[in-house]
Amino acid sequence: MPDIDPRLIILNDHDTVAVVRCAIDAGEKVQIGDAVVTLMQAVTMGHKLARASMQAGDKVLKYGVPIGSATMAIAIGDHVHLHNMKSDYTPTYALTETGDIA
Amino acid sequence: MTMQGYLRADGRKGIRNQVIVAYLVECAHHVAREIALFDREKAHVIGFPGCFPNPYAQKMMERLCTHPNVGAVLLVSLGCESFNRVQLERIVRDSGRPVETLVIQKTGGTKSAIERGRAFVADAITTLGNTPRAPMDLSDLVIGTVCGGSDGTSGISGNPATGRAFDQLVAAGATCIFEETGELIGCEDIMASRAATPELAIELRASVEKAAQYYAELGYGSFASGNADGGLSTIEEKSMGAYAKSGASPISGLIKPGDIPPKGGLYLMDVVPDGPVQFGFPNISDNAEIVEMMASGAHMTIFVTGRGSVVGSAISPVIKVAANPDMYERLHEDMDINAGRIIDGTAEIETVGAEIVALVEQVAAGQPTKSEELGHQEFILTYKSFEPIGPACLPV
Secondary structure: OOEOOOOEOOOOOOOEEEEOOOOOOOOEEOOOOOOOEOOOOOOOEOEEEOOOOOOOOOOOEEEEEEEEEEOOOOOOOOOEEEOEEEEEOOOOOOOOOOOOOO | OOOOEOOOOOEEEEOEEEEEEEEHHHHHHHHHHHHHHHHHOOOOEOOOOOOOOOOHHHHHHHHHHHHOOEEEEEEOOOOOOOOOHHHHHHHHHHHHEEEEEEEHHHOHHHHHHHHHHHHHHHHHHHHHHOOOOOEOHHHEEEEEEEHHHHHHHHHHHHHHHHHHHHHHHHOOOOOOOOHHHHHHOOOHHHHHHOOOHHHHHHHHHHHHHHHHHHHHHHHHOOOHHHHOOOOOOHHHHHHHHHHHHHHOOOOEEOOOOOOOOOOOOOEEEEEOOOOOOOOOOOOHHHHHHHHHHHHOOOOEEEEEEEEOOOOEEEEEEEEEEEEOOHHHHHHHHHHOOEEEHOOOOOOHHHHHHHHHHHHHHHOOOOOOOOOHOOOOOOOOOOOOOOOOOHHHHHHO
8 A cells, every 4th residue: 555645746754745746636535644535625736735734833844844834733635835834934925816815 | 978078278178169259248249149150059159238347247258258168259349338358358368268359340340340250260160179178077067057937846846856966966076056045045044054164054044144135125025926826835935946956965165156166066156146236136037047157167057947948058058857747748849858757756856866967977978958959049147246255155
């Protein structure tokens, strides 16, 4: 049994997130370690899924280093992005499709 | 494949043997371009467009005209610009290279200048046929890296693969240069921990802090909305993607554009100007970064691109690494390496890194890159201002 879904890539053994290699639809099952999780929402190439559970304030690790902090509890398999993590340097401003600031 | 370098009087070895036609102000650009059309493969055009003096531009042109890939130099001056052509010609002559300065205002106009220039280029090409050759290995090479047209895939495929290639090259004694301090914000701690000395660690941190301040004053952020669409959540995540190009070797030194690394190893190039913001953006396009690394001796540049850049460069070959499979499919005629295979799971980062090293050796041995075959010879040089590096930047 592979410990990581082939549609995901782990950049460093210490990472708490895995990177999505290709688009995965909502409702699909993904293997992460011992867990098999059902995606609550679709993700596209380059986005991140949690491979460890995190609490608010925990560092998010990618490339083996912190890339920001969780802003709420994150479960294994959750999409990790602007809604549940933030920069430890400068805030990220991203326009949504409706022109609002995310 | 054996590398046979072109041996220069200063002991450095080139992997190409170009004639450079250098315009010293935009007003001389047309004449320079027409002269070089005589033999587009052998004669490359570089130049500085400004009429007003700039010590940085002077230093860049002096370094570029004595670059190991350069065998002969024709300077094309209009005649009334401020560029110190006398000093530039003297430095090129002292380097042992054939050099001539053509002053259009003294030559009788455009047509006469083009004729005389072409005669110099023809002679120079003949002379360059006799350049002594010397065996060359990886320890003789200086390799730069940039990323441009980046997207969410650059930092997980092409950049880490380039990092692995850098690790192998540094281990073999090569000199490797990475840059873009403005996109290393958030990487200060881990980067400083790789410094050869504690004093250098302080300098590395300071260079990133300077970049952060400079960009803040410009009012220009380094994180675009498209980055978030591509899956990047924070500036430090984007920075780590760029930083991955540097690999894992210890950092031997911090240089500024035009400083020649004294020995093999991994160097960070600080490209953000010193002092107040006075000439605008640090580097207005990717080629400005390639030019600065060439001025520090880079024989070639590894260029990682996600969106799909097509550029090459005058003087030094550019190896283009495609970061994702979709873009490689569209722009394969411009791409030398397909790191997109890491994304679709058909190749490991290590494998692509080894491919990059193998291609570096082939290109050094004379094999043209895609951009060379396509005739890309982009070049740009603009105004900047730098203070010299401090003594802690190059530990002995």
